[in-house]
Amino acid sequence: MTLKIVVTAKQVIDPETPLSAFGIESGAVKVPANQAPVVNGFDEQAIEAALRLKEASGDAHIAVVSVGSGFALDVIKKPLAMGADDLILIDDPAFGNTIDPTVTVAALAAAVEKIGDVDIVLAGRQASDWDNAQVPIGLAETLGWPVATVAKQVDIDGSTVRIERVLPDGHEVVEADLPAVVTVSNELGTARYPNMRGIMAARRVQPTVWTAVDLGLDVAGTQPAFELISLARPESAAQIEMIEGDDDDDAGRKLALRLRDERII
């Protein structure tokens, strides 16, 4: 039996975008055209977890599903170059709105049903734009599946998934019956880089594109959970006092004296 894996992946603004290039216009974040988007980092680690499961099982199929609009194909194809088998884009202007996870969850749930007989959904623990950390959990709830979060190790034994989940001071081993949703954290380790063969192969693959209509979703009739009232830059924090010295040693000594003056130490 082929192990059917779905990995969810989101195209996001590169979180390394310098603050100076990060603008906000009429309730939306704007970055210059030369700042290419990226696949959310935690999602790349979910793809890595899927590839490791595929290597361990010998017989697995990995479909990467992304919900959004205005995809940068060369970016969102990266999972294919890493070794995923299929890429499904749920591309609809209705999904350009990232602030309402209910819509994203409904689309992903419909996609998982349409793919059919999925054993496990792997997802990044959160996306680096809104850091909601709730779409995978909402997906599990909608599908009626268990969810295990922040995994640093994922193993499947028959019809059971076992994960090591990261705790603040250690880890917990948990198990659940398949099908299940598992979210993956950075402690899993760096995701592999695509090799040249993978990149060439990915170029020849065209993603499958589904719209809301293809999934039988009534987006307009869905009750939204949120309305965006404002999006703004945070108020700037402390005024910094730079400690200058004749050289680095002197600056170090002056720093200690200054902190003592302020009774901080």
Place this chain on the structure above:
Amino acid sequence: MADGSGILVIGEMADGQPASTTLEALAAGLALLDSLPGESLAVVLAADATATAAQAAIAHGASTVYTIEDASLADPAPEAIVAAAEEAVRQASPRIVLGAKTLLGRDVMPRLAFRLRTALAQDCTAVAIDNAKRLLATRPVYGGNAVAIVACTSPIAVAALRAKSIDAREPDATRTGSVVPLTVDVQAAVRVRSIARVEQAADGIRLEDARVVVSGGRGLGGPEAFDQLDALAGLLGGAVGASRAACDAGWVPSSYQVGLTGKTVTPELYIAIGISGASQHMAGCSNSRNIVAINKDAGANIFKDARFGVTGDWQKVLPAFMEQLQELLG
């Protein structure tokens, strides 16, 4: 559900008492009631024993405490708390459900929100009520580079507060309230089975409790540098933290990580050495009282949030700083 009234806090326990984050949520709830005249505040506590905690919750402002007792709740699975919370929501039919983004809340609150056919306002630093009596949630997004305010538009609003964003109130023992025991088969709800828990031996002061935190990042160049950070933390009676880059590089265990996906610390003094100050990191330390940054890059983001800064080579600045410090501390 459309005619919900009042606020329900999804409580969490720590050592037999309401957790600090639950007291913060109760304080947030009390403040919201000012804009919801005639409505009341309830809390649900699910634990192995709840009697003492229920009285504490009343002293902190709850007029109704729903309790669910079960031996398995001494170390609760998220699904068990979701089942308990769902029953409390059924009983209370609130307009607003408040929880916290804690280790447990991270798993509980999104699942509860979707069970209630809405989504979660996650990681809120403030909450308010607008003219239409909708919940307004303030939340940092894009790793803290922007702040969003969203109005919750579902019949029931669900929000998780960021820890330490709202001050708990002083308990008032003269407050009165009722305790309503509920029966929920919490064990039947659990499908993710906990097999083992492996603690990483933490020596010294807990990072979250430390008065001084000395943190190192990519700029330190390797794991050896953390010996010096250990020594500095020792001098100041503090703990050592790290950026995600230093943890991912394997220089220190991931339990050292301060940031959005690591620990949140609020010490009196946070010394950041060789840390660029990516917003991801600042989300875990920006509420520190005094941030001191040592970085060789004058343009590093960390200087935007710091109170004191030194531009220089940490390998020179740090030994001189420590030498002077030793002299001062006698």
